[in-house]
Amino acid sequence: MLTTYxxxxxFEGFLSAVFTYFERRPKQVQIVQEKRYQPDAFAGVLTVTSDENQAERVWRGLKKKMSSQGLSTIYSCYLSELPCFEHILLNCIIRIFEDKRRVEADFSCTFMLQLSQIARKVGREKHRFEAFVRFEKQANGLFYAGIEPDFNVLPLIAPHFTRRYADQPWLIFDIRRSYGIHYDLQSVQEVHIAESKNRGNSSAKISYDDKEAQYQLLWQDYFRHVNIPQRKNMKLHRQHVPLRYVKNMAEIVNI
Amino acid sequence: MIQIQEKLQILADAAKYDVSCSSSGSKRKNDGRGLGDATGMGICHSYTEDGRCVSLLKILLTNHCIFDCAYCVSRKSNDIKRAAFTVDEVIDLTTNFYRRNYIEGLFLSSGIFKNPDYTMERLVRIAKKLRQEHRFNGYIHLKSIPGASDELMHEAGLYADRLSVNIELPTDEGFRLLAPEKSHAQIMQPMRYITKAIQENKEEKKLFKKLPLFAPAGQSTQMVVGATPESDFQIIHIANHLYKNYRLKRVYYSGYIPISSDARLPALHTPPPLLRENRLYQADWLMRFYGFAAHEIADPMHPYLDQEVDPKLAWALRNLHFFPIDINKADYEIILRIPGIGVKSAQKIVSARKFTFLQPDHLRKIGVVYSRAKYFMHCGGKNQLIHDFTADKIKALVLGGNHSKYKVKQTQEQLTLF
Structure with missing residues (x-):
């Protein structure tokens, strides 16, 4: 019978569920997160509590069987939040633990291949947001950027921005997921702001640095003037900057 | 404000025909208090409507120039508006754009005003001030100005991540025709100096770890394609020579965009040779990442690249005796030669076949363009379908597939019956 965890x-909760699987070894299992769970009359249900120790044991076990690169594909796959990710990850982890060989590079296995493909997608999104974040300087000196990435990339881009902007306070806020990362010249903290405060017309209330509008204007000018009209290629342009990202990018004004 | 805006427009316009855009390959770290970091891979922050990436603030310090090179917008005789930035204007734009995450750094070039040393000294001063006073660790790409002194070139290397000097015209005949004030020897002089200095810095760094960086992202150059009658064979062989003997990181190819009614050049409104430019980049990639030698891509018998098919497929069609290749046995370098298989797929194939005997279906899932690769490979084992197609036939099949997948499917089914 199918059991639902x-x-x-x-992430800790997910690893705890994996731990529970290895403890009980049910024949058929699916791991589902609370908010996506839909009751099913024919499945047994078990609510797994998030357990730091269990999660760590699974992680340590994986460390022994994988490269650090491989480990990060697992974390990336979790951050993808794709509806099927638990299924793929669980199957990969089972294979990794049960095969005596190091199987992370077995791209003939559907699950391992899918894992690497999803991690690649997430990696692409991470790289995109290292590029597409546009800070606006507020009157209080804070550099603020709102983003709406497809995947939950904030944990992945935090180190990049911390290294790069060590001498300015900044906040990158994931509008869709209602949380952000804030750097205060010392360290990076996750911040959660009540949704109502950040949605909609709140931008009207933010007061910007005196020169912010000028720099945006200069940037838009620059962007227009480095273009070579004789080489116009909108298909390629769109391919690199898909429409869904454009609204938070200062240089692209009229679409 | 209006003034700086107009300057930016003029000097961005003048710089945009320099196609170098990369911001990767440096090792400059943020010490934890400064601005910026250039250790990772390059980042393309945006893309203009021509599909080219915007990674650096690419500007000229000034478009005043004492030279009169026919192919250049900033040539002395061209009746255009001239402008010049001050040192502080460039620094202010760079740091403020950088802080907003618009750019990876600065690409600073210049028209030659007064003399080469005077110009180079200004470029170096900007880079130095950014590094020392603004603790800027972002990427800086400076132009090496031919004729500038060795001391200035050396200083440039200390503050810049990349240096470049553009060859622009692949041969001396081209120079005589379009830029009689310049010659190849003159342009190669700074490149040779920097190549040597980078090499020496590398050697010394092995002994003294704390030695300052010297142009850690190396050198690049650019050749204009289609302004003068050089063949692809000539261009590819010069590129190869630069990669081998000058250890350049990149050679860029810039399809000439007519900007002048000069009779020595293609007429205004001639479309830029974009396809040719693209084929040259593909050839360049084959040399840098696929282990192809220059003479395999173009030779005096085939001086121009095939416009219909990419140079890797073209090579395969000229060398059918090399194929078919056994996916499950051949070395990585050999697998890379199969059209339809790129670096990523080749790596995955070599990893995956340790676990499983690979079949066509595995290859498709891995990302191989099987409809193209199938003419040049097999999976080993029994039941192999051995093709006996001519090069022309394969070319027609592959090109047919580009237009209509349905059509090629039909042909295929008919053929497998035999």
Whole structure:
């Protein structure tokens, strides 16, 4: 019979569910996060509580069987939040633990291939947001950027921005997921702001640095003037900057 | 404000025909208090409507120039508006754009005003001030000005991540025709100096770890394509020579965009040779990442690249005796030669076949363009379908596939019956 493990949606919770699987070894199992769970009359249900120790044991076990690169594909796959990711990850982890060989590079296995493909997608999104974040300087000196990435990339881009902007306070806010990362010249903290405060017309209330508008204007001018009209290629342009990202990018004004 | 805006427009316009855009390959770290970091891979922050990436603030310090090179917008005789930035204007734009995450750094070039040393000294001063006073660790790409002194070139290397000097015209005949004030020897002089200095810095760094960086992202150059009658064979062989003997990181190819009614040049409104430019880049990639030698891509018998098919497929069609290749046995370098298989797929194939005997279906899932690769490979084992197609036939099949997948499917089914 199919058993459903429900977890709280955290990475730790997911790893705890994996731990529970290895403890009980049910024949058929699916791992589902709370908010996506839909009751099913024919499945047994078990709510797994997030357990730091269990999660760590699974992670340590994986470390022994994988490269650090491989480990990061697992984390990336979790951050993809794709509806099927638990299924793929669980199957990969089972294979990794049960095969005596190091199987992370077995791209003939559907699950391992899917894992690498999803991690690649997430990696692409991470790289995109290292590029597409546009800070606006506020009157209080804070550099603020709102983003709406397809995947939950904030944890992945935090180190990049911390290294780069060590001498300015900044906040990158994921509008869709209602949380952000804030750097205060010392360290990076996750911040959660009540949704109502950040949605909609809140931008009207933010007061910007005196020169912010000028720099945006200069940037838009620059962007227009480095273009070579004789080489116009909108298909390629769109391919590189898909429409869904454009609204938070200062240089692209009229679409 | 209006003034700086107009300057930016003029000097961005003048710089945009320099196609170098990369911001990768440096090792400059942020010490934890400064601005910026240039350790990772390059980042393309945006893309203009021509599909080219915007990674650096690419500007000329000034478009005043004492030279009169026919192919250049900033040539002395061209009746255009001239402008010049001050040192502080460039620094202010660079740091403020950088802080907003618009750019990876600065690409600073210049028309030659007064003399080469005077010009180079200004470029170096900007880079130095950015590094020392603004603790800027972002990427800086400076132009090496031919004729500038060795001391200035050396200083440039200390503050810049990349240096470049553009060859622009592949041969001396081209120079005589379009830029009689310049010659190849003159342009190669700074390149040779920097190549040597980078090499020496590398050697010394092995002994003294704390030695300052010297142009850690190396050198690049650019050749204009289609302004003068050089063949692809000539261009590819010069590029190869530069990669081998000058250890350049990149050679860029810039399809000439007519900007002048000069009779020595293609007429205004001639479309830029974009396809030819693209084929040259593909050839360049084959040399840098696929282990192809220059003479395999173009030779005196085939001086121009095939416009219909990419140079890798063209090579395969000229060398059918090399194929078919056994996917499950051949070395990585050999697998890379199969059209339809790129670097990523080749790596995956070599990893995956340790676990499983690979079949066509595996290859498709891995990302191989099987409809193209199938003419040049097999999976080993029994039941192999051995093709006996001529090069022309394969070319027609592959090109047919580009237009209509349905059509090629039909032909295929008919053929497998035999």
């Amino acid at each position: 429900i977890y709280d949606g955290s």
